[in-house]
Amino acid sequence: MGRYIARRLLLTIPVLIGASFLIFAMVYALPGDPIRALGGERPLSPAVIAQLREEFNLDDPLVVQYVKYVGDLLQGDLGTDFRGREVSDTIVQRLPVTVRLTAVAILIEAVIGVAAGVLAGIRRNGFLDNLVLVSSTLVVSVPILVLAFVAQFVLGLQFGLFPIAGVQEGWYSYLLPGLVLASGSLAYVARLTRTSVAENLRADHVRTARAKGLLPRTVITRHTLRNSLIPVVTFVGADIGTLMGGAIVTETVFNLPGIGRAVFDAVAAQEGAVVVGIVTLMVFFFVFFNLVVDVLYAVLDPRIRYD
Amino acid sequence: MSGVVLLSACGGGGDDGSGAEGAADGGTYSIALYSDPENPLVPGNTTESEGAQVVRSLWTGLVEYSTDGAVEYTGVAESIESDDNTTWTVTLNDGWTFHDGTPVTAQSFVDAWNYTAYSPNAQGGSYFFANIAGYDELQAPTDDAGTITGDPAAQEMSGLQVVDDRTFTVTLSSPFAQFPVTVGYSAFYPLPESFFADPEAAGRQPVGNGPMQATEEFVPGQGFTVTRYDEYGGDQPAQAQSVEFRVYTDINTAYTDVQAGNLDVAPDLPPDAITSVEAEFGERYLEAPSSGFTYLGYPTYDERFSDPRVRQALSMAVDRQAIADAIFAGSREPADAFIAPVVDGYREGACQYCQLDVDRANQLLDEAGFDRSQPLELWFNAGAGHDAWVEAVGNQLRENVGVDYSLRGELDFAQYLPLLDEQGVTGPYRLAWSMDYPSPQNYLEPLYSTAALPPAGSNTTFYTNPEFDALIQQGNGAASNEEAIALYQQAEDLLLEDMPIIPMFFDVEQAVHAETVGDVVIDVFGDIDVAAVTVT
Numbered sequence: 001m002g003r004y005i006a007r008r009l010l011l012t013i014p015v016l017i018g019a020s021f022l023i024f025a026m027v028y029a030l031p032g033d034p035i036r037a038l039g040g041e042r043p044l045s046p047a048v049i050a051q052l053r054e055e056f057n058l059d060d061p062l063v064v065q066y067v068k069y070v071g072d073l074l075q076g077d078l079g080t081d082f083r084g085r086e087v088s089d090t091i092v093q094r095l096p097v098t099v100r101l102t103a104v105a106i107l108i109e110a111v112i113g114v115a116a117g118v119l120a121g122i123r124r125n126g127f128l129d130n131l132v133l134v135s136s137t138l139v140v141s142v143p144i145l146v147l148a149f150v151a152q153f154v155l156g157l158q159f160g161l162f163p164i165a166g167v168q169e170g171w172y173s174y175l176l177p178g179l180v181l182a183s184g185s186l187a188y189v190a191r192l193t194r195t196s197v198a199e200n201l202r203a204d205h206v207r208t209a210r211a212k213g214l215l216p217r218t219v220i221t222r223h224t225l226r227n228s229l230i231p232v233v234t235f236v237g238a239d240i241g242t243l244m245g246g247a248i249v250t251e252t253v254f255n256l257p258g259i260g261r262a263v264f265d266a267v268a269a270q271e272g273a274v275v276v277g278i279v280t281l282m283v284f285f286f287v288f289f290n291l292v293v294d295v296l297y298a299v300l301d302p303r304i305r306y307d
Numbered sequence: 308m309s310g311v312v313l314l315s316a317c318g319g320g321g322d323d324g325s326g327a328e329g330a331a332d333g334g335t336y337s338i339a340l341y342s343d344p345e346n347p348l349v350p351g352n353t354t355e356s357e358g359a360q361v362v363r364s365l366w367t368g369l370v371e372y373s374t375d376g377a378v379e380y381t382g383v384a385e386s387i388e389s390d391d392n393t394t395w396t397v398t399l400n401d402g403w404t405f406h407d408g409t410p411v412t413a414q415s416f417v418d419a420w421n422y423t424a425y426s427p428n429a430q431g432g433s434y435f436f437a438n439i440a441g442y443d444e445l446q447a448p449t450d451d452a453g454t455i456t457g458d459p460a461a462q463e464m465s466g467l468q469v470v471d472d473r474t475f476t477v478t479l480s481s482p483f484a485q486f487p488v489t490v491g492y493s494a495f496y497p498l499p500e501s502f503f504a505d506p507e508a509a510g511r512q513p514v515g516n517g518p519m520q521a522t523e524e525f526v527p528g529q530g531f532t533v534t535r536y537d538e539y540g541g542d543q544p545a546q547a548q549s550v551e552f553r554v555y556t557d558i559n560t561a562y563t564d565v566q567a568g569n570l571d572v573a574p575d576l577p578p579d580a581i582t583s584v585e586a587e588f589g590e591r592y593l594e595a596p597s598s599g600f601t602y603l604g605y606p607t608y609d610e611r612f613s614d615p616r617v618r619q620a621l622s623m624a625v626d627r628q629a630i631a632d633a634i635f636a637g638s639r640e641p642a643d644a645f646i647a648p649v650v651d652g653y654r655e656g657a658c659q660y661c662q663l664d665v666d667r668a669n670q671l672l673d674e675a676g677f678d679r680s681q682p683l684e685l686w687f688n689a690g691a692g693h694d695a696w697v698e699a700v701g702n703q704l705r706e707n708v709g710v711d712y713s714l715r716g717e718l719d720f721a722q723y724l725p726l727l728d729e730q731g732v733t734g735p736y737r738l739a740w741s742m743d744y745p746s747p748q749n750y751l752e753p754l755y756s757t758a759a760l761p762p763a764g765s766n767t768t769f770y771t772n773p774e775f776d777a778l779i780q781q782g783n784g785a786a787s788n789e790e791a792i793a794l795y796q797q798a799e800d801l802l803l804e805d806m807p808i809i810p811m812f813f814d815v816e817q818a819v820h821a822e823t824v825g826d827v828v829i830d831v832f833g834d835i836d837v838a839a840v841t842v843t
């Protein structure tokens with residue numbers, strides 16, 4: 001197992017280098033002059049423009065820019081944005097917000113999703129099953145932007161149950177955006193769990209367990225759920241990375257100063273250093289959580305062994 | 308709960324009588340920003356609106372402006388005088404201190420201005436000092452490709468001389484009667500000694516001399532809380548004890564938050580709210596004329612638009628009022644001059660070619676031999692909400708003078724601006740201007756003078772007229788403000804005939820606030836006067 005993890009970790013290095021170069025090249029390829037846009041309708045003085053272009057190596061060819069960037073990176077310097085703010089500062093300030101939002105979302109998704117899925121799976125075609133089926137179809141088919149505004153308007157403004165925006169109220173502020181962010185995946189987890197549970201309930205070992213006269217609860221938790229959860233864990237694990245990257249809409253509507261919004265702003269302003277820094281970090285998270293999922297596999301399924 | 312409008316008459320907190328009591332505690336309130344300000348929060352590098360809103364609450368400049376744009380000596384300067392409009396003597400008032408307790412001296416201004424002008428510091432406001440003698444020596448030399456080839460020749464402008472703690476002189480490279488009007492702009496704010504020791508730290512937690520002081524660092528994406536500075540040197544200290552600047556990325560969210568009572572002041576409104584805001588907020592909805600001026604520039608270098616008659620005609624073929632009503636629900640005023648109404652020197656209805664006159668427009672186009680079979684290309688930058696009104700202009704032109712149009716709105720700002728600088732557009736293009744200081748000169752010289760041709764300036768229509776340049780120069784050197792304004796108006800008259808642009812709209816500043824605050828005032832720059840707001 002240890003060697004497997006080490007090998008996987010080593011593999012992330014070329015993945016990160018490749019990803020960062022690709023992102024770098026894409027930002028580089030964006031047309032236009034970001035320094036000129038900084039000045040807006042009033043052009044900056046030519047000497048100031050020249051100064052900024054030099055500071056950000058904007059006159060160098062792509063490969064030279066990238067090599068300089070990686071050179072700084074190896075010394076722990078993520079660079080600065082066009083306004084002189086350290087990219088590392090931006091990440092340190094904004095990452096906790098996104099991590100909290102993602103954590104709340106994953107928690108909601110896992111707890112509610114699995115619970116709903118199990119209940120629906122046990123009582124197939126019953127009322128609960130149909131409820132889960134209908135509500136999950138509804139949630140999946142509504143775009144997250146619409147869902148966010150509706151939730152904000154109804155639950156936040158009309159009923160006043162949740163704060164509408166910002167992070168002033170601590171974890172409570174993350175509940176509503178977390179629910180919105182989780183909604184799509186939540187529906188998916190519920191249906192995945194339902195199918196998986198329903199299938200496993202028909203498996204031979206479950207029938208044997210039942211025949212032995214074990215309590216229904218024991219049959220469900222010990223003999224069905226463990227197997228049923230393997231695909232669910234895979235999905236939820238991989239979803240952590242996806243949610244972190246996809247939080248842009250939620251963060252914008254609920255005004256959370258997270259990393260999704262930072263990267264959105266940075267792309268619009270063609271801030272190469274910021275985009276590359278944050279997206280590379282996202283890629284790292286994605287790779288990391290996939291590794292965690294693979295390791296969890298072995299724990300859940302005794303047949304899988306990594307040597 | 309929503310939709311209930313309580314027409315509070317400011318609950319007594321807005322009256323003069325409450326001033327003494329208000330000063331005891333003053334309370335706290337929150338105000339929205341719609342993006343992060345430029346960071347570092349340095350006055351000389353803050354040229355956009357959100358940063359300006361913060362910076363203006365933390366600093367007070369040499370002069371301040373009344374709501375009609377007149378210069379008031381309620382700032383740090385006791386007087387700014389000159390015999391020849393070239394060498395100015397600035398005398399400071401006693402008793403002004405920075406938030407760290409150090410006095411505001413002549414040196415504080417001179418050092419700050421030199422820092423901002425010095426090109427290796429890459430300050431966005433550098434060009435504001437271009438008319439001070441010795442500015443060029445502070446600019447790093449560049450080759451033809453725009454690459455820096457060495458260090459600037461000097462670090463201090465020869466035109467700035469400290470006489471004593473309370474006096475300094477400013478020598479300009481050419482006479483400029485409007486100089487005292489300009490120095491209330493944020494690029495001219497003073498900086499304390501501590502700034503130069505660590506500009507980066509000062510940018511996160513600025514030390515100014517204004518009614519509010521920063522007692523914590525600005526957190527990007529969130530904002531910060533500033534508190535009242537009790538040793539403030541001016542006559543109008545802050546009313547509230549503290550103010551929270553809160554960053555919103557989405558203007559709708561901020562508006563919803565005011566409705567829900569979580570936010571006290573929201574400057575600017577989402578476009579959708581304009582039709583319902585008055586019913587919902589009543590007296591807590593504010594409007595004020597803005598310095599913002601939206602126009603369609605002509606590429607006068609393009610043969611098709613080189614004839615002034617064509618430019619006059621197309622301008623006359625547009626019904627500005629109809630577009631303002633239909634698209635902006637009245638949040639824009641049809642432009643009727645080149646100088647905005649917030650400025651002393653504006654003349655109502657100055658622009659005769661801004662009135663809809665379809666017959667005359669067609670007649671002029673015929674006279675000029677304008678080829679109507681070729682569609683007009685209308686340019687604007689993408690993703691900034693300009694599509695609808697530019698299309699409306701196109702529809703009006705098609706209907707009124709029978710010229711078809713195509714929309715060219717595919718470029719981002721970062722591509723659009725360089726294209727304008729390079730004479731790349733092929734038809735009327737959208738642009739806007741807002742003033743740096745309330746002077747007619749600021750609406751004329753940077754936009755239409757020969758000296759302001761790109762890349763040095765913002766004259767993207769590439770209009771040049773020696774007569775215009777001469778009048779601006781005379782205005783700059785005029786003996787009195789009245790004389791200067793008269794000369795600027797003569798210069799405007801030339802534009803009103805040559806029509807290098809289609810003046811479209813003057814913006815209207817809007818704001819809403821909660822019942823918990825009063826005395827919310829929109830200042831001449833369109834910012835909320837943070838110090839004046841009272842908490843009820």
